[in-house]
Amino acid sequence: MRVNYLEKDKLLLVELTEEIDHCKTEELRRKIDYEIERYMPKKVIFDFNSVSFMDSSGIGFLLGRYRLATMLGGDLGIINVSKGTRKILEMSGALKVIPIYDNFKFAI
Amino acid sequence: MKSLYENEMKLEFLSKSNNEAFARVTVAAFAAQLDPTIEELSDIKTAVSEAVTNCIIHGYENTEGIVKIIARIFANTISIEISDTGKGIENVDLAKQPLYTSKGDLERSGMGFTIMESFMDEMQVESVLGLGTKVTMKKLIKKPENIENIIGNKSKISMRAD
């Protein structure tokens, strides 16, 4: 995971670099919640470009971060999602609240 | 001794979450002999990850136990059995419902069984309360070469001649 905060746009860019499963989401959750609480960003963007695997753990993980970000007055979206990941998110209905952007500039 | 299956593998490991990646990669490596597409392989990995994760967080509720996997290849089908001897499921039909979860507090979404069902061709759940749970999944690998293999070499030649 690599985190980048763009002060000007109050945008927190989180580049995920691991396989998103039950094991990895446990530790990612703690680290990312810390960043969200620290910056209180207007927008959190998860970049899935380097994610080679995601299972249903990713659904709960994304919705949990969405809940925290919106509770703190922000919003959350995702970019660079693979076909497999999109399929899983679509099936769960998560895409009804979490938008997929073409790139992070569109999110601003 | 001639086996009923063309190939078979068994894997047992402790119910630790860092074995989830090990399990799905191992089954995918075994499935590779069927020459699946990248998408088929990714479907298998996801389904295995779902079943193994369920054994760890629901079956054993993060206590120590053994997760067992048996994978078999027969013709162009891979069959994967994943089981635990944990707490079992009271109502399997309810558990299989999309979005049903008994652990919403742990950020589970209740999509595991639905994903296994949709990514594989067949899925069966057998469970006895207090004894454990076994999920059996099958997937047909639909490579064109495999279809030619079923039809056989002769018809392959005649098909070409047509």
Ligand SMILES: Nc1ncnc2c1ncn2[C@@H]1O[C@H](COP(=O)(O)OP(=O)(O)OP(=O)(O)O)[C@@H](O)[C@H]1O
């Ligand atoms: N191996 C198991 N042992 C005991 N209970 C299980 C097992 N597998 C599944 N269950 C029960 O079935 C329910 C549904 O499982 P499913 O995988 O569909 O969703 P989940 O694991 O709760 O959430 P998700 O997989 O989306 O993170 C679980 O919440 C649990 O109650």
Ligand SMILES: [Mg+2]
């Ligand atoms: Mg599950």
